[in-house]
Amino acid sequence: GESAALRSLLLNPHLRQLMVSLDQADNKAKxxxxxxxxxxxxxxxxxxxRIVEPSQNEDS
Incomplete structure (x- = not known):
């Protein structure tokens, strides 16, 4: 399901670096x-x- 899609995204080294930078940033909001x-x-x-709040249909 969606978890497989998430796992696939997390294999991306660019995304992982963005997340590390965000975690370590002084100004996280910026x-x-x-x-x-x-x-x-x-x-x-x-x-x-989509994982934490799945919609009943894509239109809403």
């Missing part, structure tokens, strides 16, 4: 805004949200 401009990070965030 870096989070920058990360949300990265399509790969947005895909990761969307995947996480």
């Amino acid at each position: 870096l989070m805004r920058a990360c949300m401009q990265e399509p790969l990070f947005v895909e990761f965030a969307d995947c996480c949200l």
Whole structure:
């Protein structure tokens, strides 16, 4: 399911580096805004949200 998609995303070294940088950043809010401009990070965030809050249909 979605967990397999998440695991696949987490294999990406660029995404892993973004997450390490975010974890270690002094200004996490500023870096989070920058990360949300990265399509790969947005895909990761969307995947996480689909896992924790699956929608009944894609239209809503």
